[in-house]
Amino acid sequence: MNTAATTPDVTTVRVELGERAYDIVIGRGLLAAGGKLVAERLPKVRAAIVTDENVGRLHLPTLSASLAEAGIDHVPVIVPPGEGSKNFATLEQVVRAVLAARLERGDIVIALGGGVIGDLSGFASAIVRRGMRFVQVPTSLLAQVDSSVGGKTGINTPEGKNLVGAFHQPDLVIADTGVLDTLSPREFRAGYAEVAKYGLIDDPDFFAWLEANWAGIFSGGPEREYAVATSCRAKAKVVAADEHETGERALLNLGHTFGHALEAATGYSQRLVHGEGVAIGMALAHQFSARMNLCSPDDGERVVRHLKAVGLPTTIGDIAGDLPDADGLMKLIAQDKKVSRGTLTFILTRGIGQAFIAKDVPPDAVRSFLQEKLEA
Numbered sequence: 001m002n003t004a005a006t007t008p009d010v011t012t013v014r015v016e017l018g019e020r021a022y023d024i025v026i027g028r029g030l031l032a033a034g035g036k037l038v039a040e041r042l043p044k045v046r047a048a049i050v051t052d053e054n055v056g057r058l059h060l061p062t063l064s065a066s067l068a069e070a071g072i073d074h075v076p077v078i079v080p081p082g083e084g085s086k087n088f089a090t091l092e093q094v095v096r097a098v099l100a101a102r103l104e105r106g107d108i109v110i111a112l113g114g115g116v117i118g119d120l121s122g123f124a125s126a127i128v129r130r131g132m133r134f135v136q137v138p139t140s141l142l143a144q145v146d147s148s149v150g151g152k153t154g155i156n157t158p159e160g161k162n163l164v165g166a167f168h169q170p171d172l173v174i175a176d177t178g179v180l181d182t183l184s185p186r187e188f189r190a191g192y193a194e195v196a197k198y199g200l201i202d203d204p205d206f207f208a209w210l211e212a213n214w215a216g217i218f219s220g221g222p223e224r225e226y227a228v229a230t231s232c233r234a235k236a237k238v239v240a241a242d243e244h245e246t247g248e249r250a251l252l253n254l255g256h257t258f259g260h261a262l263e264a265a266t267g268y269s270q271r272l273v274h275g276e277g278v279a280i281g282m283a284l285a286h287q288f289s290a291r292m293n294l295c296s297p298d299d300g301e302r303v304v305r306h307l308k309a310v311g312l313p314t315t316i317g318d319i320a321g322d323l324p325d326a327d328g329l330m331k332l333i334a335q336d337k338k339v340s341r342g343t344l345t346f347i348l349t350r351g352i353g354q355a356f357i358a359k360d361v362p363p364d365a366v367r368s369f370l371q372e373k374l375e376a
């Protein structure tokens, strides 16, 4: 069970994981209270703040001042922005900087940034001294609604997305919804794909609410806090029930089997950022489900209509430049972590909000579906 306590300014969602339970604190302007929130829960720690050049320029001074005010000694570790930083070289940079600062096992790594920074520095915190404490300060919409929660950390390799990593839960998540005001429209849209995902998995009412209210999320109205908190509650519930993805957590992978293959195929570059891959992947998952007579084609059309309305890509053809052929994409899909004894698992659907885990999906059906989509 997850509990949530709401005040006018701050919403707290608890991730119920026994002795590793933690709070997600959500509200506008929380960055300046970051030091206090950390000190209340983790007294007398030192910290490394890992961030990227963009977020560091915009938001590091506020967090740094608030840590100093709370008496938390800290060092910044700044890496290049973008998916390309989820690699061994940047992991080494972060690990070495944390060691050089002589942080102890009980000290903290703070991820100040989007999902790239969270995944990268979370993995560093999992392996330095066999596991340090970790605080997520997510600054992208995607990180606030998804990647900062649940403890999946890791890096990419040319073979595939997130293939090297560890489950390592944070001790605290501080989501200041105000910092999203500086996010580019493209990155905001990309993060929105993961918000829509929660509706499509098992909450058709939330999807319908999003269809009616998405503009308020983008413009920074109260809809934004509601969408972040609803997404965090949905994710916290799944993570509490299945922390290590032995079962239902795989539902959070809706759209990701296709999406991750497309991200690898585009070299983890700006040609396709993660949330865009997820948007295309969710459209494909609904269309493939209709092809397999699991849901109505109308469901796929509704998903595409909404994702397009917010400006997200929905087809493979929306990706600029060359892509591998269907066999090349199938090779990438075969590296998916849901593959078991060589058979493919996809998250498919019986309709809006009715996703399910489909094992033993016939590869020939996927290949011919992809062939058709590549030619469209």
Ligand SMILES: NC(=O)c1ccc[n+]([C@@H]2O[C@H](COP(=O)([O-])OP(=O)(O)OC[C@H]3O[C@@H](n4cnc5c(N)ncnc54)[C@H](O)[C@@H]3O)[C@@H](O)[C@H]2O)c1
Binding pocket: 052, 053, 054, 055, 058, 081, 082, 083, 086, 113, 114, 115, 116, 117, 119, 139, 140, 141, 142, 143, 146, 147, 148, 149, 150, 151, 152, 153, 162, 179, 180, 181, 182, 183, 184, 187, 190, 191, 273, 274, 275
């Ligand atoms: N661990 C998980 O459960 C999980 C879940 C979803 C996604 N992910 C991972 O998250 C990554 C994608 O995260 P992302 O979309 O946040 O990408 P990102 O971290 O690359 O951030 C996107 C861009 O926005 C910039 N940015 C971030 N916050 C900003 C702000 N407030 N103002 C201005 N610019 C800002 C960054 O510098 C970057 O250029 C992928 O690697 C994906 O695999 C992990």
Ligand SMILES: O=C(O)C(=O)C[C@@H](O)[C@H](O)[C@H](O)COP(=O)(O)O
Binding pocket: 146, 150, 152, 161, 162, 194, 245, 249, 250, 252, 253, 256, 337
């Ligand atoms: O937390 C999860 O579980 C998810 O699947 C969330 C996804 O949005 C996220 O992209 C995750 O990193 C994908 O996990 P992976 O195990 O397929 O790498």
Ligand SMILES: [Zn+2]
Binding pocket: 146, 194, 256, 274, 278
């Ligand atoms: Zn994702």
